[in-house]
Every structure is written in structure tokens, then in C-alpha cells.
Amino acid sequence: MRRMGFRKALNYVMMAATGACTLLTVSILFVILGYLVYNGGKSIDWNFLTKLPLPPGSEGGGMANAMLGSATMVGLAALIGLPIGFLGGVYLAEFGGKTFSFLVRYMADLLNGVPSIVIGIFAWTLVVVPMRHYSGLAGGIALSIMLIPITLRSTEQFLIGVPRALREGALALGAPKWKVVATVVVPAAMRGILTGMILGVARVAGETAPLLFTALNNQFWSNVNEPTASLPVMIYKLALSPYDDWHRQAWAAGLVLLAMVLVTNISARWILARGISVQKG
Amino acid sequence: MSVGKARRKGSFWSNLHKGDEIAHLVTFLFAASVLLVTVLLVAELWRTSGPSRTHLGWGFFFGTDWDAVNDKFGAAPFIYGTILTSVLALLISVPLGLGAAIFLAELAPPRLANACTFLVELLAAVPSVIYGLLAIFTLVPLLREYGEPFLRKTLGFLPWFRGPALGIGFLAAGLTLAVMTFPYVIAISRESLLEVPQDQREAALALGATRWESTSQVVVPYARLGILGSVFLALARALGETMAVTMVIGNNPSIHASLFAPGYTIAAVIANEFTEATGAVYLSSLIELGLVLFLITIIVNALARLLVVATSRKGTVHGA
Numbered sequence: 001m002r003r004m005g006f007r008k009a010l011n012y013v014m015m016a017a018t019g020a021c022t023l024l025t026v027s028i029l030f031v032i033l034g035y036l037v038y039n040g041g042k043s044i045d046w047n048f049l050t051k052l053p054l055p056p057g058s059e060g061g062g063m064a065n066a067m068l069g070s071a072t073m074v075g076l077a078a079l080i081g082l083p084i085g086f087l088g089g090v091y092l093a094e095f096g097g098k099t100f101s102f103l104v105r106y107m108a109d110l111l112n113g114v115p116s117i118v119i120g121i122f123a124w125t126l127v128v129v130p131m132r133h134y135s136g137l138a139g140g141i142a143l144s145i146m147l148i149p150i151t152l153r154s155t156e157q158f159l160i161g162v163p164r165a166l167r168e169g170a171l172a173l174g175a176p177k178w179k180v181v182a183t184v185v186v187p188a189a190m191r192g193i194l195t196g197m198i199l200g201v202a203r204v205a206g207e208t209a210p211l212l213f214t215a216l217n218n219q220f221w222s223n224v225n226e227p228t229a230s231l232p233v234m235i236y237k238l239a240l241s242p243y244d245d246w247h248r249q250a251w252a253a254g255l256v257l258l259a260m261v262l263v264t265n266i267s268a269r270w271i272l273a274r275g276i277s278v279q280k281g
Numbered sequence: 282m283s284v285g286k287a288r289r290k291g292s293f294w295s296n297l298h299k300g301d302e303i304a305h306l307v308t309f310l311f312a313a314s315v316l317l318v319t320v321l322l323v324a325e326l327w328r329t330s331g332p333s334r335t336h337l338g339w340g341f342f343f344g345t346d347w348d349a350v351n352d353k354f355g356a357a358p359f360i361y362g363t364i365l366t367s368v369l370a371l372l373i374s375v376p377l378g379l380g381a382a383i384f385l386a387e388l389a390p391p392r393l394a395n396a397c398t399f400l401v402e403l404l405a406a407v408p409s410v411i412y413g414l415l416a417i418f419t420l421v422p423l424l425r426e427y428g429e430p431f432l433r434k435t436l437g438f439l440p441w442f443r444g445p446a447l448g449i450g451f452l453a454a455g456l457t458l459a460v461m462t463f464p465y466v467i468a469i470s471r472e473s474l475l476e477v478p479q480d481q482r483e484a485a486l487a488l489g490a491t492r493w494e495s496t497s498q499v500v501v502p503y504a505r506l507g508i509l510g511s512v513f514l515a516l517a518r519a520l521g522e523t524m525a526v527t528m529v530i531g532n533n534p535s536i537h538a539s540l541f542a543p544g545y546t547i548a549a550v551i552a553n554e555f556t557e558a559t560g561a562v563y564l565s566s567l568i569e570l571g572l573v574l575f576l577i578t579i580i581v582n583a584l585a586r587l588l589v590v591a592t593s594r595k596g597t598v599h600g601a
Contacts, residue, residue, distance in 0.1 A: 036415075107316050
């Protein structure tokens with residue numbers, strides 16, 4: 001039997017150690033944020049937001065085309081991925097049987113775990129090879145393939161969370177099932193479903209790997225049928241370049257991207273948390 | 282007039298009772314499309330990696346030369362680099378992440394735990410290219426100037442800490458991946474720990490155990506499957522991670538024991554060489570690497586999910 005004093009001391013030491021682990025991991029977020037604000041904040045100005053990229057050494061280049069390209073491709077991904085994921089999720093939660101639903105769920109989880117670079121290869125064989133050129137369209141499709149399983153699973157999860165009594169009440173009033181789903185169940189879960197969608201879109205907006213050989217990159221404005229610049233790919237290219245002023249641009253672009261992702265995440269979670277507390281009260 | 286309208290309206294609505302079948306069919310088609318996409322993904326990877334599989338056969342996995350000019354393609358350096366960096370990352374992130382999970386689930390007051398969990402979730406949302414950006418401009422110079430010389434001086438007798446301090450290489454990639462896998466280890470481990478029934482803790486404390494003894498000898502063993510699941514999940518993330526690793530690994534297809542040496546991973550070589558690959562065998566060998574990565578990650582993911590599901594089943598049985 002070990003002495004009590006030793007056991008108590010070990011207790012405090014280990015508790016402090018786990019606290020230190022937490023402090024370390026949480027502080028990483030602030031280190032990232034602080035570094036990006038410190039290094040990138042100086043370079044964000046009107047030119048950065050409205051001008052095209054310039055060769056190294058010239059002042060006043062910007063990243064407007066990359067921001068527009070990111071917005072276009074993420075919008076395209078949302079347009080394709082969200083409806084498929086949403087309706088698939090409705091099927092799993094409301095209409096699905098056993099075997100087929102299990103299979104769909106399993107495949108969605110599998111797709112969710114596929115490394116993003118492999119999604120890039122898939123979109124390349126699917127879109128770039130038949131079209132014979134890189135395009136923003138291919139990039140958007142690559143991102144939508146990542147968005148589908150995320151939306152599907154979160155939609156299903158929130159629909160299952162809707163109380164049975166609500167469904168049964170509506171059915172007892174004589175409403176057909178599709179009407180129950182469309183006017184009672186989905187609205188009841190809407191806040192959660194939307195949050196899931198926003199988080200999913202925020203996640204694919206930061207993806208680089210699926211765009212590397214689908215959307216490629218572009219120094220100029222582009223439409224969806226041409227190679228398209230995006231913020232993440234721009235950051236990657238600029239960070240690996242040997243020029244100091246390109247590095248500054250990379251920091252600034254990183255700050256813009258991170259701010260976008262964090263603001264979306266925080267507001268989505270805030271909306272969700274507020275919704276739950278309102279329902280409880 | 283109004284009666285007729287009402288009747289027509291009535292028949293319209295009653296017709297739409299068949300809408301159940303339409304709704305079922307429409308949602309079914311969308312659910313089926315998920316299945317289709319996944320199957321198509323596997324089929325396309327298999328088909329397009331065909332030339333490489335027929336030309337190189339099983340030797341592909343054991344070859345150590347990567348020489349596009351002479352049509353020599355060996356995957357061994359990439360597989361080695363992928364596994365080495367991922368294992369290195371887990372060696373760091375699992376103990377630290379588990380410590381943080383224990384703190385958040387067992388020891389911290391609820392408000393602090395919630396705030397920290399929220400921050401950890403945000404950490405998981407940071408895009409990987411931003412981790413890469415930070416790693417290349419902060420971690421790599423730090424390793425080059427201080428970290429690696431220090432390790433060489435103190436642990437240089439081991440084969441892992443020898444050679445010139447370049448900054449970039451296996452160590453930098455492993456450390457970056459460690460930071461990136463923290464959130465997964467913490468989130469899933471914490472959930473498994475929270476699922477441990479309260480009476481387990483109370484029983485241990487009633488027998489005179491200290492808080493730490495109850496945690497380490499009762500709660501953690503009870504949740505071990507879920508914790509192991511979180512490790513596998515983090516491993517799957519680390520294996521498939523592309524951007525951050527590509528930026529700091531050094532892009533050198535060779536096998537070194539030293540962690541200071543530059544290396545390569547499967548995901549990194551695909552990211553770097555895919556658009557420049559000329560020749561059918563070169564391109565399809567990169568796609569075959571993608572197929573290998575895909576297979577490894579789905580196996581690891583499946584193991585992770587099995588373990589997490591196993592613990593939550595066990596939890597519900599105990600609860601009921």
C-alpha cells in the first residue's frame with residue numbers, strides 16, 4: 001500500500017498535467033490566429049481585395065480573382081451537393097428500409113473518410129478527362145462530392161432527433177406522410193439541418209487538395225469553363241514561392257480564409273446553441 | 282361554385298396521397314446517387330490505374346526507385362513516408378490529446394470544459410493549407426535553428442536523430458500532423474469518457490481512490506475501445522492529409538531512418554506530380570498510389586467506427 005501523501009501528490013501532478021495538455025492544444029488556436037493577424041493584417045488593403053495578382057516585386061497586387069473563384073466553386077458545390085445530401089438524408093431518416101439504408105449510410109461514411117486528394121483524382125477522371133481541360137466546374141464538382149456525405153449524415157441525424165409525437169400527431173390529423181415530412185418534421189429540424197449545411201460548406205471552402213488538378217489556378221479573371229483560381233490553392237502556391245512579397249500575400253490570403261471559416265463556424269454553432277436553449281425554455 | 286371548388290380541391294389532395302410514393306421515389310433516387318458516386322469512385326480508380334497495375338504488378342509496392350525518365354516507379358518510399366509521419370504524429374498527439382480529453386471530461390468545471398471543447402472544434406475547422414503555411418514559416422525555421430541541433434546533441438546516438446538539420450522532413454511533417462490530429466483524438470476520446478456511467482466513478486471514489494486513480498484505473502479502461510477508436514480516426518486523417526504535409530515534407534522519394542531527412546508521402550507525391558505526369562504508366566502509377574491510400578484509409582476508418590460503435594453499444598447496455 002502506497003502512502004497517502006504520495007498518492008495525493010500524484011493526483012495533483014497528473015491533474016495539473018492533463019490541464020497543461022488542454023492549455024497547450026487550446027493555445028495552438030490562438031497562436032495560429034495571432035500569427036496570421038500579425039503577419040497578414042498589414043497586407044490586407046483595398047488593392048488586396050479588388051486587384052488581380054501581380055508578378056513578384058510589383059506593389060499593389062491583389063487576390064480578387066481567387067476570392068471570386070473560391071466563391072464560384074463553393075457556390076457550385078453547394079448547388080449540387082446540398083440538395084443531394086439533404087434529400088438523401090430525408091430518405092434515410094423518413095422513408096428508408098433496413099438493408100438499403102445501411103448500405104447508403106455505410107457508403108456515405110466511406111466517402112466522408114476518403115482523403116481529399118483522392119476525391120481530386122476522381123473528379124479529374126470524371127470531368128477533366130472528358131472535357132480535356134481544367135475548369136472551375138471540375139473544381140466545384142470535386143468539392144460537391146465532399147459535401148454530399150457531410151450534408152447527408154447531418155440532415156439524417158437532426159431529422160431522427162425530431163420527437164415521434166410530432167410525427168404521430170400530424171399523421172393522426174390525416175396528413176399524408178410526405179406532407180408530415182415536408183411541413184412538420186423538416187421545419188422542426190431546420191435549424192440543425194441548416195447549421196450542418198453551413199458547417200459543411202465552410203469545411204469544403206478551405207479544401208485545397210481536390211482543386212489542385214481540377215480547377216488548377218489562374219492569374220486572371222475566369223469563368224467556370226476555364227481554370228479557376230481559389231484562395232486555398234493561391235495560399236499554397238504563394239507560400240512555396242521564393243519571394244517575400246508573395247509570402248506576405250499568402251499570409252493575408254490565409255487570414256482572409258481563416259477569418260471566413262471561423263466566423264461561419266462560430267455563427268453556425270451559436271445559432272444552433274441558441275435554438276436548443278430556446279426550445280428547452 | 283364554392284362547393285365544386287372544394288370538391289376539386291379535395292380530389293386534388295387525395296390524389297396527392299400518392300405523393301407518398303413520389304416522395305419516397307425521389308428521395309430514394311438521391312440516396313441511391315450517394316451509393317452510385319462511391320461505387321463509381323472505386324471503379325474509376327481501378328480502371329484508370331490499369332496501365333500501372335499491368336506494367337508494374339506487385340513489384341510496384343516494393344520498388345524503391347521513383348524515376349519517371351527511365352519509367353521506374355516504386356511506391357515503397359511513399360508508403361514508408363506516409364506511415365512514418367502518421368505514426369510519429371500519433372506518438373505525440375495521442376498522449377497529449379488523451380490528457381486533454383481526460384481534463385475536459387473528468388476534471389474541468391463544465392463551463393470551462395464547454396469553452397475549451399468549442400475551441401478544439403474550431404481547431405478542427407482550420408483548413409489544412411493554413412497549418413501548412415504556419416508550419417513552413419514558423420515550425421521549420423525553429424526546427425532548423427534549435428529543435429534538430431538540440432535533438433542531435435542529446436539523442437544523436439540513436440539512428441533517428443542524425444544528419445544535417447534542414448528543418449523540412451519527416452519530423453516537421455510529423456509535428457504538423459500531430460497538431461492537426463489533436464482535435465480528433467480529443468473530441469472522440471472525450472465523448473467515450475463522458476459515456477462511462479457515473480456509478481463507476483463513484484464506486485472507485487467510495488473505495489478510497491483519489492480522483493486520478495479513479496480516472497486512470499477505472500474510467501479510462503472502461504472507455505478504452507472508444508479511445509482506441511479515436512486513435513484510428515486520427516490515424517486515418519493523418520494518412521490522408523495532403524497540403525500541410527506536402528509543404529513541409531521536403532519532397533524527396535527516398536527511405537531514411539533519420540527523422541531529419543526530407544521524405545515524401547503518398548498524398549504529397551500525387552499533389553506535386555499529378556499535373557506534370559507525362560506518359561500513361563507515370564500517370565496511372567500516381568492513380569494507383571491514390572487507390573492504395575484510399576484502401577488504407579477506408580480500412581483504418583472502418584476499424585475506428587467499429588470500435589466507437591462497440592463502446593457506445595456497451596454503454597447503452599449498461600445504462601439499460
